[in-house]
Amino acid sequence: MESGTFKQVQKMLNGLQPAAIAHLLDSSPPQRRIILWRLVDKELEGEVLQELSHDVQAQILARMESSEVAAITEDLSADDVADILQHLPDQVIQEVLAAMSHQNRQRVESVLSYDEDTAGGLMDTDVITVRPDLTLDVVLRYLRRHESLPDSTYSLMVVNRRDIFLGILPLTRLLTSDPNMTVREVMDTNVVVLHPDMKDSDVASLFERNDWVMAPVIEENGRLLGRVTIDDVVDVIREDADHSLMSLAGLEDDADTFASVTRASPRRAIWLGINLLTAIIASSVINLFQDTIDKVVALAVLMPIVASMGGVAGSQTLTVVIRGMALGHIGRNNLTWLLSREFQVGAINGLLWAVVMGIIAAVWFEDITIAWIIAAAMVINLIFAALAGALLPIVLKGLRIDPALAGGVALTTVTDVVGFFAFLGLATYFYT
Amino acid sequence: MESGTFKQVQKMLNGLQPAAIAHLLDSSPPQRRIILWRLVDKELEGEVLQELSHDVQAQILARMESSEVAAITEDLSADDVADILQHLPDQVIQEVLAAMSHQNRQRVESVLSYDEDTAGGLMDTDVITVRPDLTLDVVLRYLRRHESLPDSTYSLMVVNRRDIFLGILPLTRLLTSDPNMTVREVMDTNVVVLHPDMKDSDVASLFERNDWVMAPVIEENGRLLGRVTIDDVVDVIREDADHSLMSLAGLEDDADTFASVTRASPRRAIWLGINLLTAIIASSVINLFQDTIDKVVALAVLMPIVASMGGVAGSQTLTVVIRGMALGHIGRNNLTWLLSREFQVGAINGLLWAVVMGIIAAVWFEDITIAWIIAAAMVINLIFAALAGALLPIVLKGLRIDPALAGGVALTTVTDVVGFFAFLGLATYFYT
Numbered sequence: 055m056e057s058g059t060f061k062q063v064q065k066m067l068n069g070l071q072p073a074a075i076a077h078l079l080d081s082s083p084p085q086r087r088i089i090l091w092r093l094v095d096k097e098l099e100g101e102v103l104q105e106l107s108h109d110v111q112a113q114i115l116a117r118m119e120s121s122e123v124a125a126i127t128e129d130l131s132a133d134d135v136a137d138i139l140q141h142l143p144d145q146v147i148q149e150v151l152a153a154m155s156h157q158n159r160q161r162v163e164s165v166l167s168y169d170e171d172t173a174g175g176l177m178d179t180d181v182i183t184v185r186p187d188l189t190l191d192v193v194l195r196y197l198r199r200h201e202s203l204p205d206s207t208y209s210l211m212v213v214n215r216r217d218i219f220l221g222i223l224p225l226t227r228l229l230t231s232d233p234n235m236t237v238r239e240v241m242d243t244n245v246v247v248l249h250p251d252m253k254d255s256d257v258a259s260l261f262e263r264n265d266w267v268m269a270p271v272i273e274e275n276g277r278l279l280g281r282v283t284i285d286d287v288v289d290v291i292r293e294d295a296d297h298s299l300m301s302l303a304g305l306e307d308d309a310d311t312f313a314s315v316t317r318a319s320p321r322r323a324i325w326l327g328i329n330l331l332t333a334i335i336a337s338s339v340i341n342l343f344q345d346t347i348d349k350v351v352a353l354a355v356l357m358p359i360v361a362s363m364g365g366v367a368g369s370q371t372l373t374v375v376i377r378g379m380a381l382g383h384i385g386r387n388n389l390t391w392l393l394s395r396e397f398q399v400g401a402i403n404g405l406l407w408a409v410v411m412g413i414i415a416a417v418w419f420e421d422i423t424i425a426w427i428i429a430a431a432m433v434i435n436l437i438f439a440a441l442a443g444a445l446l447p448i449v450l451k452g453l454r455i456d457p458a459l460a461g462g463v464a465l466t467t468v469t470d471v472v473g474f475f476a477f478l479g480l481a482t483y484f485y486t
Numbered sequence: 487m488e489s490g491t492f493k494q495v496q497k498m499l500n501g502l503q504p505a506a507i508a509h510l511l512d513s514s515p516p517q518r519r520i521i522l523w524r525l526v527d528k529e530l531e532g533e534v535l536q537e538l539s540h541d542v543q544a545q546i547l548a549r550m551e552s553s554e555v556a557a558i559t560e561d562l563s564a565d566d567v568a569d570i571l572q573h574l575p576d577q578v579i580q581e582v583l584a585a586m587s588h589q590n591r592q593r594v595e596s597v598l599s600y601d602e603d604t605a606g607g608l609m610d611t612d613v614i615t616v617r618p619d620l621t622l623d624v625v626l627r628y629l630r631r632h633e634s635l636p637d638s639t640y641s642l643m644v645v646n647r648r649d650i651f652l653g654i655l656p657l658t659r660l661l662t663s664d665p666n667m668t669v670r671e672v673m674d675t676n677v678v679v680l681h682p683d684m685k686d687s688d689v690a691s692l693f694e695r696n697d698w699v700m701a702p703v704i705e706e707n708g709r710l711l712g713r714v715t716i717d718d719v720v721d722v723i724r725e726d727a728d729h730s731l732m733s734l735a736g737l738e739d740d741a742d743t744f745a746s747v748t749r750a751s752p753r754r755a756i757w758l759g760i761n762l763l764t765a766i767i768a769s770s771v772i773n774l775f776q777d778t779i780d781k782v783v784a785l786a787v788l789m790p791i792v793a794s795m796g797g798v799a800g801s802q803t804l805t806v807v808i809r810g811m812a813l814g815h816i817g818r819n820n821l822t823w824l825l826s827r828e829f830q831v832g833a834i835n836g837l838l839w840a841v842v843m844g845i846i847a848a849v850w851f852e853d854i855t856i857a858w859i860i861a862a863a864m865v866i867n868l869i870f871a872a873l874a875g876a877l878l879p880i881v882l883k884g885l886r887i888d889p890a891l892a893g894g895v896a897l898t899t900v901t902d903v904v905g906f907f908a909f910l911g912l913a914t915y916f917y918t
Contacts, residue, residue: 073695081815083823105695194661203658206699208640225657226635229626262724263505263537265717267638267699284716285697288723292694295727296809299734303805304798311810312820315830322802323835326795330839333794334846340787347779347786354779354786355772358793358902362765363758366736370754373735377728378743383513388744391515398747403755407762414766470790 064093072098076105083312084113100126104134109310112141120149128158131205133178133286136165140175164279173257174250176290177271177280180204183211184237186220191233193223206283208268212241219270219278221245247272250279257282258290259382298376301458304328332463336361336470343478346485352419353481356428359411360477364435364469367403371396371443372461379447379457393444400440404433423484431477435469442468496525504530508537515744516545532558536566541742544573552578556585563637564590565610565718568597572607596711605689606682608722609703609712612636615643616669618652623665625655638715640700644673651702651710653677679704682711689714690722691814730808733890736760764895768793768902775910778917784851785913788860791843792909796867796901799835803828803875804893811879811889825876832872836865855916863909867901874900 067075067090075094079087079102091114094102103111103126115123115138123142127135127150139147139162147166151159161179168174182203184193193210197203209222221241231240246264248257248271260266267284297307304325310317340347340357347353375392378384384392412429416422446464447457499507499522507526511519511534523546526534535543535558547555547570555578559567571579571594579598583591593611600606614635616625625642629635641654653673663672678696680689680703692698699716729739736757742749772779772789779785807824810816816824844861848854878896879889 071696073697077695077814080813081817081820083820083827197661198663198665200662202662206697207658208699225661226639228661229629229657230632230634231630233630262720263509264503265505265638265720267640267716284699284720288694288697288716288720291720291723292727295724295731299727299731299805299809302731302734303802305802305805309806311806311813311815312823312827315827315834318827319831319834322799322831323838325802326798326835326839327842329798330791330795330843333791336794337787337791340790344783344787348783351776351780354789355769355776357786358772358790359762359765359769361790362768362898362902363762366758366761367754370735370737370757373731373737374741374743377731381512381743382509383743385513388513388515391744395515395744395747395750399751399754402747402751403758406755407758410759411762466794470794 067093068095068098072101073105075102080107080110080311084314087113087312088117096126100128100130103127103138104130107310108141108308109306109313111138113310115142120146121153123150124153128155131178131180132158132161132165133176133280135162136175137170137286139166140170168250171254172250173248173252173254173271173282174279176254176257176282176286177248177250178283178286179280181211181270181278181281182207183213183217183278184223186212186214186236186238186241188237189233190228190231190235190237190240193228193237194233206268206285211270211278211281212237213278217278218276219247219272222270245270248282249274254290255294255380258287258294261287262291294380298373298380298458301456302373302376302462304459304463328463329466332467332470335467336474339471339474340478343474343482346478346482350424350481350485352421352424353478356415356424357474357477360428360431360435361470361473363407363411363432364439364473365466367400367436368439368443368465368469369462371400371440372447372465375444375447376458376461379451384448389448393441396440396444397437400437401433404436407436408432424481427480427484428477430480431473434476435473438472439465439469499525500527500530504533505537507534512539512542512743516746519545519744520549528558532560532562535559535570536562539742540573540740541738541745543570545742547574552581553585555582560587560590563610563612564593564597565608565712567594568607569602569718571598572602600682603686604682605680605684605686605703605714606711608686608689608714608718609680609682610715610718611712613643613702613710613713614639615645615649615710616655618644618646618668618670618673620669621665622660622663622667622669622672625660625669626665638700638717643702643710643713644669645710649710650708651679651704654702677702680714681706686722687726690719690726693719694723726812730812730890733888734805734808734894736891736895760895761898764899764902767899768906771903771906772910775906775914778910778914782856782913782917784853784856785910788847788856789906789909792860792863792867793902793905795839795843795864796871796905797898799832799868800871800875800897800901801894803832803872804879804897807876807879808890808893811883816880821880825873828872828876829869832869833865836868839868840864856913859912859916860909862912863905866908867905870904871897871901 079090082090127138139150164179165177209224212220212223214220221243222245223237223241227240248269250271261284268281270281271279273279293308300307306321408429411432412425415428416425442465447461450457450460511522514522559570571582596611597609641656644652644655646652653675654677655669655673659672680701682703693716700713702713703711705711725740732739738753840861843864844857847860848857874897879893882889882892
């Protein structure tokens with residue numbers, strides 16, 4: 055690039071919001087990404103880094119010195135720094151922490167002590183607290199002494215002398231109440247609090263259902279630790295929702311859309327290997343019936359239809375159940391109802407398309423026996439598919455295996471094996 | 487139920503937050519749902535209704551009189567009422583509006599005039615506005631005259647005499663600035679605003695990227711119409727993310743997990759019908775090669791493996807591309823790079839598993855020819871799968887067909903047809 059154009063691009067880039075710069079980096083193939091990153095102004099680097107998808111963040115961090123990481127994350131809030139560091143190797147984290155100022159290190163370490171996917175890992179510690187016995191007038195004067203308040207301050211936290219959480223004082227209530235009243239009189243004590251080890255997906259459900267923008271995090275003993283804000287929860291909601299979609303195809307969530315060939319191939323190769331294994335299992339079922347196929351070649355033509363319809367029907371049930379589980383809809387008390395519904399839907403749709411396919415087969419191969427066989431096999435496979443689609447995710451979850459990741463493969467194995475077995479088994483019975 | 491237990495259940499239920507009651511209803515099979523709904527206190531009905539998933543909402547509304555709907559939605563904000571009404575038939579909407587108080591009707595009608603999936607449809611009109619020439623002290627006294635401020639008031643809107651939007655005054659800034667300064671001096675004018683016809687998914691991206699909790703909606707001429715708040719945006723994010731997952735299985739997003747058999751069957755039946763058609767297309771490819779299969783039955787055993795591997799590889803690419811499109815990562819300038827990456831990943835993984843499968847086939851059937859044939863067919867199919875997985879969603883989007891809905895079916899058709907054609911075609915060439 056000529057130096058003039060170069061300067062112009064640089065100026066344009068740094069005129070954007072950090073989030074927009076991050077989006078541009080996320081949308082760029084690896085080489086363009088490295089060039090763009092070099093053009094980002096030093097003082098914007100921290101904010102841009104924080105907005106990048108995890109995978110891209112990791113790639114950029116891998117090229118940096120620990121001291122650089124410490125410098126550019128200096129102005130970020132503790133939870134955002136912790137979020138960035140959590141994806142680095144342990145040794146690098148220690149180096150970065152060592153390079154930080156004492157105060158920053160303490161703040162970040164307190165967040166890092168919690169698992170990334172808990173309320174503690176999401177929380178930031180930048181909270182304005184007030185005592186219950188102050189009058190609102192004093193609180194107003196106290197706030198006015200601040201240059202500015204931390205981002206996303208919608209409420210003040212009320213704590214006693216020992217930092218025990220007592221309630222919240224929304225700014226709106228502070229503004230509409232009589233200044234001579236005390237904090238205790240106007241604070242909201244009917245507050246649902248989070249514990250630091252609560253799972254982040256549960257935190258997200260609470261925010262989503264209750265339309266929260268902020269929630270306090272307190273220790274077992276009632277001491278206030280910090281707060282979780284909606285901007286971090288939105289990321290959790292997006293990642294959780296992405297998770298089912300990506301896992302069903304054997305992909306990592308929050309993966310880089312523009313991962314290089316060497317980064318994209320291995321994970322997909324493993325997934326294809328697992329699928330090869332299950333496909334061979336299904337094929338070995340066909341292998342059992344070689345003699346029958348040898349006699350009636352039309353069976354080879356029709357058998358993929360039975361397997362395919364089972365796969366589609368099963369994946370519909372599987373998707374409904376995986377999503378229902380993610381939304382917290384499915385529990386013991388409604389499982390029987392769900393199974394019975396899926397059984398009925400499977401049976402009805404099985405019968406419907408079995409009749410259609412039976413007629414098509416009869417006309418196509420001018421053979422009424424093959425029509426009956428494919429119709430019966432389809433009904434059997436669609437019922438099995440519905441039950442497998444509903445039960446597999448629940449069984450897998452009980453075994454602590456991610457249903458979204460393993461469910462799809464397990465399901466296709468069932469529908470292929472049952473489909474080929476039913477169809478070729480019935481054919482063997484009727485033709486030999 | 488005995489009347490005592492009944493009363494107890496009712497008391498427990500109405501002690502919950504409206505969102506928790508809604509979640510309980512969402513998680514219940516139809517009959518239990520109707521019983522629970524009858525137990526909800528009259529004054530909670532509006533709030534509970536608003537928190538229900540759209541599908542469940544519609545079922546409950548279908549059983550209500552227009553006057554009842556008007557009564558229970560009276561205390562909700564205009565955007566929430568509009569959200570509920572939008573799912574009703576036009577005639578019922580008119581009846582409900584007619585049953586409302588004049589003021590409520592006007593507020594709701596202004597939101598209803600915009601498409602449900604636009605910023606206008608998401609917006610509420612409950613905004614506190616101030617003039618730029620007031621001092622902060624006057625603003626503080628003005629706010630104190632309010633009993634309370636509308637939910638999610640984090641900023642005041644600054645407008646001139648003709649309601650033209652000038653900027654926002656965050657409550658935090660109001661609280662930390664000198665009361666003698668004017669609104670004009672402290673307000674934030676560097677505000678990104680929304681236009682009412684902006685798509686809701688674009689609104690969601692903006693909120694997500696910029697960590698907003700609120701954004702003003704203004705007309706072309708600059709007049710302030712209302713604001714969009716994060717709680718409504720979170721619902722959009724969840725629905726958008728759900729959309730890809732559900733559509734790939736041919737299901738409706740925001741569908742009721744506990745839809746009855748008669749509600750769940752038709753949509754799934756249509757999807758199975760479409761799949762039957764594509765499966766028959768694939769089978770008719772096999773039909774072309776009956777003579778070859780008649781000669782070498784092992785082909786029938788192995789051919790589903792080629793098709794299955796293509797399907798899995800293709801759906802990995804498809805998922806990456808559909809998600810990348812939903813996140814706004816993929817555009818013209820990086821499409822070539824993406825295609826080339828997918829081609830390479832497909833070729834590498836194709837070669838890898840072709841070698842493995844070739845060896846397995848050679849050992850299994852003691853036939854070196856069939857080993858070469860399946861290996862070659864797998865490489866061909868995995869490359870086609872990668873290209874189809876990347877191009878199909880882009881082509882479909884260009885044709886204004888939802889890639890998440892049609893992509894999966896179109897892809898399997900390609901990978902089945904190419905897989906069977908390559909494998910059986912090569913076999914015909916070498917064996918006959």
